[in-house]
Amino acid sequence: MSEPADPTGTQTEERSRGNETDEDGSVSRSPFHGLWALTNRELKKWYKVPVLLFLSLIQPVLWLGLFGKAFNLGGLITGGGLEIPGLSIPKEVLNQIAATFMENTFGTGDYFSFLAVGMLTFVILFTAMFSGMSIVWDRRFGFLNKVLSTPVARGSIVMGKVLSSVIRSLIQAGIVLLIAVLLGMDFSNFSAVSILGTFAALFLMTLGFSAFFLMLALRSGDYQTQMAIVNLLNLPLLFGSNALFPAKFMPEWLQAFVQINPISYGTDVGRQLLLGAPGMNTLAFDFAYLIGFATVFSVIGIVLSWRYLTK
Amino acid sequence: MTISNEAVDRRQVPRRATPAIVEVRNLTKSFNHTVKAVDDITFEVNEGEIFGFLGPNGAGKSTTIHMLTTILKPTSGTATICGYDILKEANEVRRSIGVVPQEYTADEDMTGYDNIMLCADLYGIPRSTSRKRALELLRLVELEEARDRKVSTYSGGMRRRLELACGLINHPRLLFLDEPTLGLDVQTRTAVWSYIRRLKEEYRMTLFMTTHYLEEADSLCDRIAIIDHGRLVKIGTPNDLKEGIGGDIIELGLKEDSDSASGLIGQVKGVKDVKKVSVLSYRIKAELGEETAPRIIEVLRENGLHVTRIALTKPTLDQVYLEYTGRSMREEEVSSEQMMNHRRTMRAARS
Numbered sequence: 001m002s003e004p005a006d007p008t009g010t011q012t013e014e015r016s017r018g019n020e021t022d023e024d025g026s027v028s029r030s031p032f033h034g035l036w037a038l039t040n041r042e043l044k045k046w047y048k049v050p051v052l053l054f055l056s057l058i059q060p061v062l063w064l065g066l067f068g069k070a071f072n073l074g075g076l077i078t079g080g081g082l083e084i085p086g087l088s089i090p091k092e093v094l095n096q097i098a099a100t101f102m103e104n105t106f107g108t109g110d111y112f113s114f115l116a117v118g119m120l121t122f123v124i125l126f127t128a129m130f131s132g133m134s135i136v137w138d139r140r141f142g143f144l145n146k147v148l149s150t151p152v153a154r155g156s157i158v159m160g161k162v163l164s165s166v167i168r169s170l171i172q173a174g175i176v177l178l179i180a181v182l183l184g185m186d187f188s189n190f191s192a193v194s195i196l197g198t199f200a201a202l203f204l205m206t207l208g209f210s211a212f213f214l215m216l217a218l219r220s221g222d223y224q225t226q227m228a229i230v231n232l233l234n235l236p237l238l239f240g241s242n243a244l245f246p247a248k249f250m251p252e253w254l255q256a257f258v259q260i261n262p263i264s265y266g267t268d269v270g271r272q273l274l275l276g277a278p279g280m281n282t283l284a285f286d287f288a289y290l291i292g293f294a295t296v297f298s299v300i301g302i303v304l305s306w307r308y309l310t311k
Numbered sequence: 312m313t314i315s316n317e318a319v320d321r322r323q324v325p326r327r328a329t330p331a332i333v334e335v336r337n338l339t340k341s342f343n344h345t346v347k348a349v350d351d352i353t354f355e356v357n358e359g360e361i362f363g364f365l366g367p368n369g370a371g372k373s374t375t376i377h378m379l380t381t382i383l384k385p386t387s388g389t390a391t392i393c394g395y396d397i398l399k400e401a402n403e404v405r406r407s408i409g410v411v412p413q414e415y416t417a418d419e420d421m422t423g424y425d426n427i428m429l430c431a432d433l434y435g436i437p438r439s440t441s442r443k444r445a446l447e448l449l450r451l452v453e454l455e456e457a458r459d460r461k462v463s464t465y466s467g468g469m470r471r472r473l474e475l476a477c478g479l480i481n482h483p484r485l486l487f488l489d490e491p492t493l494g495l496d497v498q499t500r501t502a503v504w505s506y507i508r509r510l511k512e513e514y515r516m517t518l519f520m521t522t523h524y525l526e527e528a529d530s531l532c533d534r535i536a537i538i539d540h541g542r543l544v545k546i547g548t549p550n551d552l553k554e555g556i557g558g559d560i561i562e563l564g565l566k567e568d569s570d571s572a573s574g575l576i577g578q579v580k581g582v583k584d585v586k587k588v589s590v591l592s593y594r595i596k597a598e599l600g601e602e603t604a605p606r607i608i609e610v611l612r613e614n615g616l617h618v619t620r621i622a623l624t625k626p627t628l629d630q631v632y633l634e635y636t637g638r639s640m641r642e643e644e645v646s647s648e649q650m651m652n653h654r655r656t657m658r659a660a661r662s
Contacts, residue, residue: 033432037429145377150430
């Protein structure tokens with residue numbers, strides 16, 4: 001075909017390129033293509049808006065500051081609360097009693113360090129709980145349908161959400177830990193192994209919770225329902241664990257719940273590794289439980305979400 | 312200017328036979344075992360044409376598109392797209408089609424360029440190729456200037472164009488457009504039409520679109536299917552459909568009163584029916600009115616009768632639509648506009 005002298009040569013080029021459908025032969029056929037793109041889309045919303053990250057950290061830090069610092073249990077004994085008339089107890093003895101009391105109750109010298117580990121699981125739980133929200137929006141705004149019409153694997157759509165929630169919650173937990181240390185958390189037991197071990201436990205916890213809440217969100221379909229579910233679950237999950245208080249002073253029925261609550265296990269690993277505290281269970285049992293929880297719930301969550309997406 | 316010249320050049324190139332690019336066979340979708348959203352529809356779309364799906368809200372247009380774009384599974388029946396089965400070879404179907412959904416799906420917090428790149432990643436297009444394509448497409452839809460701006464700063468027309476670019480990232484043979492101009496002002500709508508025409512003429516793409524707008528279906532589509540209550544009620548070219556409801560109306564005034572006029576007119580080729588409305592005026596139903604009317608005038612003059620006035624009314628697609636769905640198109644436009652407002656509110660709520 002003879003090309004006429006055409007000043008818009010670029011247009012001709014563009015057009016002919018558009019006709020070449022063969023060019024698409026080079027596309028990736030990996031089942032994981034698009035997974036990182038979808039994960040990163042979620043993460044971008046978060047790291048590109050620092051205010052959001054800041055806001056999500058306010059709550060755990062407030063808890064640390066207000067609850068952890070104000071609730072000075074050791075001070076109850078040493079601060080003159082134990083004045084008995086006619087009985088003069090030397091100050092050293094009082095301090096000794098307080099320390100023993102704290103050790104026996106919390107497994108560590110101060111409540112602040114005890115609570116700091118609890119806050120790691122707290123921030124993880126809250127991030128995971130809202131992992132489902134974005135898929136509700138994606139569905140409402142048609143993004144989900146658009147993604148479904150592309151050759152991206154159905155599993156990747158679900159995994160992208162779970163993965164972004166996992167990454168986000170672990171980073172937030174890392175920041176909370178740093179702040180806790182700055183505020184005076186006891187870090188004498190910290191080591192590379194203890195920190196890695198703690199985050200491995202947190203990873204398992206957030207994986208299970210993220211997949212589970214994602215599945216709930218996809219099924220419930222609207223964000224009001226999801227909000228209601230989240231609000232309904234967060235209080236019992238948090239208080240029915242050893243994150244804020246040691247379980248041994250709880251009534252038996254509550255202790256039974258604490259024993260099945262995965263949050264207790266994540267916290268237990270953290271306290272044993274980071275604070276050197278005696279645990280609720282052995283580390284091996286804690287990890288086995290968390291692995292079981294993460295496997296069962298992520299499989300259920302992902303399979304149900306996947307089935308829902310391919311209806 | 313050069314664009315239209317090229318388009319003419321293209322038409323002179325002999326086109327190969329056009330096999331069906333979409334073949335739909337007895338496609339049915341029921342929800343909850345009772346409501347049949349799509350009820351046993353069968354049709355074909357030819358390669359290289361603009362095919363329009365016309366119907367009231369809830370007629371089953373979107374459900375059909377969702378099944379053809381592999382988002383929903385049919386309850387029964389099947390369809391092939393570019394030769395691939397929508398159930399057995401869903402991934403191949405997804406690779407060969409582009410989809411421009413009804414909603415604005417682009418991420419508001421990301422730039423236009425990043426949105427296109429996200430789509431490219433979903434298709435598994437390597438970065439080296441997708442970077443080049445994204446820029447080309449941004450040029451095509453005239454968003455080059457705005458490519459590094461967040462989508463939240465875009466106008467409705469710009470968003471629509473961005474959606475169009477995203478749908479083209481895998482260079483599809485077939486592009487699905489669900490209400491491509493919904494909620495756009497007339498000017499932007501015309502711009503979108505010109506892109507759609509370019510895709511057909513320059514890129515030889517097949518386009519499958521749904522629409523509420525009559526003018527759109529009429530001027531843009533090569534063939535139209537009217538769907539109502541999940542059933543396909545009529546399919547054909549816009550002209551066929553209009554002819555189908557009885558042809559054009561010619562109204563004629565004569566200078567002289569004549570008993571033979573009706574007979575004379577009735578014998579003219581193309582005239583279907585003649586009615587004497589009053590002493591000097593006639594109402595004629597005819598095929599291809601613009602060609603029949605001069606013939607009528609000629610025949611009457613040969614017989615010494617003089618035409619004093621003549622009016623030609625073409626049937627509109629609105630009448631066609633009314634005939635087959637029992638509803639006027641205008642009512643639909645109002646409700647879709649309301650839906651658009653509803654969507655805007657939700658978007659505002661999100662940010």
